[in-house]
Amino acid sequence: MLDMIKCSTGGAYYARGEWVPADGEASAALAAKGFDAAAIENAKTGTMAYGILQAHNTSGDAENLKIKFDAMASHDITFVGIIQTARASGLEKFPIPYVLTNCHNSLCAVGGTINEDDHRFGLSAAKKYGGIFVPPHLAVIHQYMREKFAGCGKMILGSDSHTRYGALGTMAIGEGGGELAKQLLGRTYDVARPGVVAIYLTGSLPAGCGPHDVAIALVGKLFKSGYVKNKVMEFVGPGVASLRQDTRNAIDAMTTETTCLSSIWETDETTQKFLAVHGRAADYKKLAPADLAYYDGVVEVDLSAIRPMIALPMHPSNAFTIEELNANLEDILHACEQDVQKLIGRKDVSLDLCSKIENGKLRVDQGVIAGCAGGLYDSIYEAASILKGHTGGCGDYALSVYPGSQPIMMELVRTGVIHDLMASGATVRTAFCGPCFGAGDVPANGALSIRHTTRNFPSREGSKPGNGQLSGVALMDARSIAATTANGGILTPATDIDYDPTVPEYQYDPSSYDTRVYQGFGKGDYDALLKLGPNIKDWPEIAPLGDNLLLKVASYITDPVTTTDELIPSGETSSYRSNPLGLAEFTLSRKDPEYVGRAKAVQAEEKARRAGEGSAEVLAQLHKVPGCENLTWNDVQIASTIFAVKPGDGSAREQAASCQRVLGAGANIVTEYATKRYRSNLINWGMLPLQLVGATPFGLGDYVFIPNVREALKGDLQDIKAYVLGDTAKKFSLYMAPLTADERKILADGCLINFYKH
The missing domain is CATH 3.30.499.10 (Aconitase, domain 3)
Incomplete structure (x- = not known):
């Protein structure tokens, strides 16, 4: 299925455009190309990423960056x-x-x-x-x-x-x-210096294929394997030159879904032209790897082999070619239905995709082209070319298009594209990210929406499974969405359509920015007052970490991956993100609706402890921990925790952590963190990013005691003693991945705000 993409099994050297595997014969092969031992030793400095990171590094340490x-x-x-x-x-x-x-x-x-x-x-x-x-x-x-x-x-x-x-x-x-x-x-x-993986592009995209076809294929290949997790994806190779700038930008936006840390591409005349058109020619310079550069892995992408793709509900990595899906509709859709059922975890709510099969074809209910990935000039222009003279009809199916900026909208108006889209029955909206997170074009219950947007996680289309409402999103490129629209809502790859893919040169008009954007950098009125609305609240006071920490498990999640959308839902809850306590009421509401009540109950235990009214029964269990026979409640801090296998995939939103914190959480205990950014959010909000190996020795509602936790925070973090309380104290081990000196202080102080106060 994804044989157009191949991953190396180890590192490799990029030597003047040729690849040399980093095996036992690498030194001889590189020497034959004229590279001496010193050049080979320093090859890691030859990537574009290395140079940019070091240019912004203030630590003086090339391995530990500030x-x-x-x-x-x-x-x-x-x-x-x-x-x-x-x-x-x-x-x-x-x-x-x-x-x-x-x-x-x-x-x-x-x-x-x-x-x-x-x-x-x-x-x-x-x-x-x-x-x-x-x-x-x-x-x-x-x-x-x-x-x-x-x-x-x-x-x-x-x-x-x-x-x-x-x-x-x-x-x-x-x-x-x-x-x-x-x-x-x-x-x-x-951050520690990240690894760098080369994305080596060759060939050129067939007509009818666009950036989302490349992006979905990449995410399908890389996400589950963790091949680029927390690394930099560096796009190189002759295929880069074949891609228009909008195509590169849209592919690049989706690198987030691979769980990489960042991305960088070779730059060329196409990049230079984009910057010049936007009035910033001085911001261009040629970027390319050095004559010799070492990469921790190589992902080879033959652009010529890319075919129209679809990412079925409910993850961008659930990737298939549209051709493969159409050839195996019932089997693939049935498997998808089962996966959705497991993910939603409700027997009374299901997504019936097989019922959408008509005469061996898949009928979809809605199309959306929007945001930082789909709402770009080239994609919308080509979509309009495919649609010209066609319509999605006046039935259930509808198409909406959101240009990514007012200048793009103005150019689409000038070129007549907006007229053509509207004439085909599409509705055109202003620049808005809502369709990417469940706040725009919410489809009907049971509907399937095809979208050139960034994510199709649960409820990213706006449904509420807890209220019996469930719909799904499949990610596709704008071109195939247009082809499907032209075919009345029957899933159709754009490669089946005969159209002119030519896109005229983009003309940028900044007047909408010039007249409306407030440009205040360096011009602050530092005595001015902020304008606070009634929902804008300050962060509540958060206590520093105690000497000994008693955690009560308030949620126990066994899903293979838990997204930030599940930790704190997107959509309508976004309106409450300026109110920490108000937003916290939605924490885990779609994954574990009882969590908030349990967390508040643990908060009440901590409040009682501080008032000198701690539970005698729990204290007696604490006394069974070796060396803790004389502990009093003055020596122990109580907080809640969650267990999850791999939390934090998806959004960068800090509220996925802060909502737990303001409800009294003190830690997460996990097998693995899906992303660095979620782990960083936990640390910045004073929650211990704990991990364990092997079977989980505790369950929902159990107490986990970590004695001398502040002292443990000063150590190597690799064997943190913990105990599950009960009739006996069952010992087990936790650990934390490396922390910087500041991160240790933030955790000890209780949160970033406290750290700065000190």
């Missing part, structure tokens, strides 16, 4: 919490350009005035601290950053997981809000 970024970006779901965190920690001004976009809660359709209150807060913060404010409907966050900030050799940090501008020569990283607060306070992004 990064300062050139710019940052947040949207209206995240910027309030970030600024509130930084304010509580001593924020005086924005030290680097900080872009506040309003592309997630821009509809202002839920929760009264609170969305627009957040927007007003953002503008007041931009005026006070010296920021850049992009009003609602003007641009999705990543398209604005591509158009105005990405440049060759730069680094950008964003509080959205799809912060990826590698195709424009910028290493961009999506992280939780705590990491952006650190940058606002003049601190650094601390």
Whole structure:
């Protein structure tokens, strides 16, 4: 199925455009090409990623990086919490350009005035601290950053997981809000030097194939294997030159779904032209690997072999060629139904996909082309070319199109594309990220929506399984969505359509930005007051870590992967993200609805302990732990925890951690963390990122005691003694992956805010 992509079994050297496997014969092969021992030894420094990271590293240590970024970006779901965190920690001004976009809660359709209150807060913060404010409907966050900030050799940090501008020569990283607060306070992004994996592109895409076909194939191949997890994906090879810039940008946005840390691409005349068209020719420089560069792995992608793809519910890695799906519809859809059933975990709610088979073909209910991946000029232009003279009809099927920015919209108007889309029955919307996270074009119960957007996790289309509502999203490229629309909603690959894929040169008109975007960097009115709405609340006080920690398991999740959407749902809950306690009421609401009540009960236990009213029965169990016979409740802190196999896949949202924290959580205990950013969020909110090996010795409702936890935090973290309480104290071992000195202090202090207060 995915044989157009091949992964090496080990590292390799890229020697003047040729690959040499890093095996026992590598030195001789490289010597024959003119490389001496010193060059081979230093080959790891030859990647583009290495050079950019070291140019932004302030530590003086090439292996342990302390990064300062050139710019940052947040949207209206995240910027309030970030600024509130930084304010509580001593924020005086924005030290680097900080872009506040309003592309997630821009509809202002839920929760009264609170969305627009957040927007007003953002503008007041931009005026006070010296920021850049992009009003609602003007641009999705990543398209604005591509158009105005990405440049060759730069680094950008964003509080959205799809912060990826590698195709424009910028290493961009999506992280939780705590990491952006650190940058606002003049601190650094601390990370061990990441591995680098080459994505070696050859050939060129067939007509009818687009960026999502490449992206879905890559995610399908790389996500489950963890091949690029927390590494940098470096796109090289002759195939890069065959791709238009919009195609590169859209592929790049989806690298997030592989769980990589960041991405970077070779740059060329195509990159130079994009930057020049956008008035930033000076931001171009040629980026390419050195004559000799070492990569930790190589992913070979034959673009000529790419075929139209589909990622079935409910993950971007559930990838098939449309041809394969159409040839095995019933078998593949039935297996998908079973996987969805396991994921949702409810016998009374199911997604019936097989009923959508008509005469051996799959009928879908809705199409959406939107966001930082789908809402780009080239994709929408080609979609309109396919649709011209055709229509999806006036039945259930509907197509909606969201250009990614106002300048793209203006060019689509100028070229007549908007007219053609509307004439074919499509509806055209303003720049909005809602279809990517469940707040726009929510389909009917039981419906299947095909979308050129970034994710198709559970409820990313807006359904509520807990209320008996369930629909599904399949990810596809805009071209095949248009082909399906032209075929009345019957799944159709764009390679079956005869159309002209030519796209005229893009003309950029910045007037909508010039007249509406507030440009305040370096111009802060530092005495001005912020405008706070009634839903904008300060973070509650959080206690530092106690000497001994008693954890009670408030949720026990055995799914292979737990997404951040499941930890704290997206969609309508996004409106409450400026209210820490209000949002916390939704924690795990779709995965474990009883969690909030259990966590609050543990909070009540801790409150009783502090009041001198701790449980005598539990204290007696603590006394059975060796060496703890004389403990009193004054010596022990009580907190809740969750167990999950592999949590944190997906969004960068810090609320996946902070909501647990404000409900009294003190740790996560897991087998593995799906992403670095989720683990970083836990640390920044003072929650121990614990891991265990082997069978889990505790269950839901059990107490797990970690004696001398503050002392353990100072050690090597590899054998942290813990006990399951009961009639006897059952000993087992936990560990934590390496922590920086600052991370240890943050955990001891209880959270990032406390750390800065100290």
